Amino acid sequence: MNKRNIKVEKVSSVIETEPYGYEDQPRFLNAVCIAQTPLSPHELLNTLLQIERNMGRVRTIRWGPRIIDLDIVFYEDLVLSEEDLIIPHPDAHNRTFVLEPLCEIAPDLIHPVMGKTVRELLEDLRRRR
Template identity: 60%
Template structure:
C-alpha cells in the first residue's frame, strides 16, 4: 500500500547532543524534518483533525524527545526518535527523519551535517511448535512473550493442531500453530528474540528435527526474500509442510508467497492433492 504523507520541515530544536562534553553542557541547534506516512482518507472525507495525525502534537513530541535526552551521535537520536514516534503516534505506519546539525564542530566551513533514516512497521508470520512437556503451555507462553517485546505486537493467533513429527519420526506428536505480528525489528533482530524465547523455554538444539520444548520460525516477513546462512525468508520448507500451512491458512489464507506467487491456501491445496 502506498501511504499518504504529512511533512514537517526544518523544525528547530536547541538540545544537548554530541560527542564532545561541551556539546552536552552548552547545547546547540538541531533541525529536524519528518515525513509521516499514514492514511489521510478518513480525515480528507470528514474534515476532522481527530481522524488524522496532529502535526502540531508531533512537532511538540519531537522537541520534547530531543530536549529530554542526551546522545553522542545523530544516528542514535534518529533511531530512538523514529522508534518512539512509531510506538506512540497513533496511525503512523512509517516515518522518514532527517536530523541536521548546523553547528557541527569540525573546524571546516560546512553548512550542515545530517543523518536521514526511514523506519516502519513490518508484518511477520511465525510458526510455533512443541512436542515436549506441556506443549499447550509452551505455545501460550511463547505468544505472550512475543507480545511483551517492546516494539512488537501479536495481532492474530491460529488455533493449535496436533500433527505427526516431521523428519525424525521416532518422537511424540507436535502441537503446531502460527501467529501474525507487527514489529519494528529487522529480521535478524526478530530471529534473536525468537531464539531468546526458545532458550527461556528450555530449548536445546541437539538433534536436527528432533524433539523440542519450543520451536519458533519466521515464515514470512512482509514480502522480503532473504537468503543468509543463519536465516532464509520465506522459510525454505514452508510450502512442503502441512503443519505450517494449515494453521497459517487459518489466519492468512490469501498471503502470497513472494517467490512462488501462490497464496497460502493454494499451497495447502497443492500439498494435499499430492498425497
C-alpha cells in the first residue's frame, strides 16, 4: 500500500477468527490499519482491488476462501452510499474481527452514522452475543 500512495500509519495485531458468511473454509487472519491517502474513496477502492488481484485473489464464492481481502471500513467521517461503495462499511459494527483489532489502535474513533466509538460498538456487539 505504501507503494501506491496509501501511507500506512498504524497496524493492529493479527487475530485469528472463525470464517464469516461461508463457514466451510479455514480460519481467517484479520488485522486493520490506519492510513493516510490523497486518493478519493473510489480511487482507494480501485487501488485496493488491484492489490488483491496482484496478490492472486480471484472472486468466486461470496465470503468464500481468499488469499486477501482489503476493505475500506471508514474514510475520515465520510458517509457514502453508492452502488459500488458504501462507507462506513455497512456491516463493520457486526463484525468482531473488524472491531477488535480496530479498537486496539483507534478505540475512540467515532462511527459517523451510529455516533458511537469503536470501543462502544465492540462492547455492544459482545453484549448481543
